[in-house]
Amino acid sequence: MALALNVYKTKVGIASTAQSQIYKAPVGYTGVVLCANVANIGNFTQTVSLTHNRPVRSSGTISTTVTEFFQKFPIESNDAFDAISGKLFLEPGDFIKIQASNNTDIKYIFSILETLN
Numbered sequence: 169m170a171l172a173l174n175v176y177k178t179k180v181g182i183a184s185t186a187q188s189q190i191y192k193a194p195v196g197y198t199g200v201v202l203c204a205n206v207a208n209i210g211n212f213t214q215t216v217s218l219t220h221n222r223p224v225r226s227s228g229t230i231s232t233t234v235t236e237f238f239q240k241f242p243i244e245s246n247d248a249f250d251a252i253s254g255k256l257f258l259e260p261g262d263f264i265k266i267q268a269s270n271n272t273d274i275k276y277i278f279s280i281l282e283t284l285n
Contacts, residue, residue, distance in 0.1 A: 171196065175282040182275050183216060183268035190278055192263035196285055199258035203279040207248035210273030215240040217267045218251055
């Protein structure tokens, strides 16, 4: 069976104090982040961190190159912001992680297009 040329995905969740993966670009596809919104639904200012992660193979070992979009960015209570301005292209194997200052108040929604390589 042939692979789909374009696949649209929406990733939603609640960020926690443990760094967690939002999305990983699958083999054979480039992931294009079209929209990335983060909101603080709580009554107090919270912080959020977002990273791009790329596995790198060198001399037979695999390590991960981590690039921070932002670290411990403060979001006022009942506020939101666009976490990624413009488009972000993720090569196969690349992934995005998020971490928050508490386990209940930071929600996110990412709209992603997977396009066949």
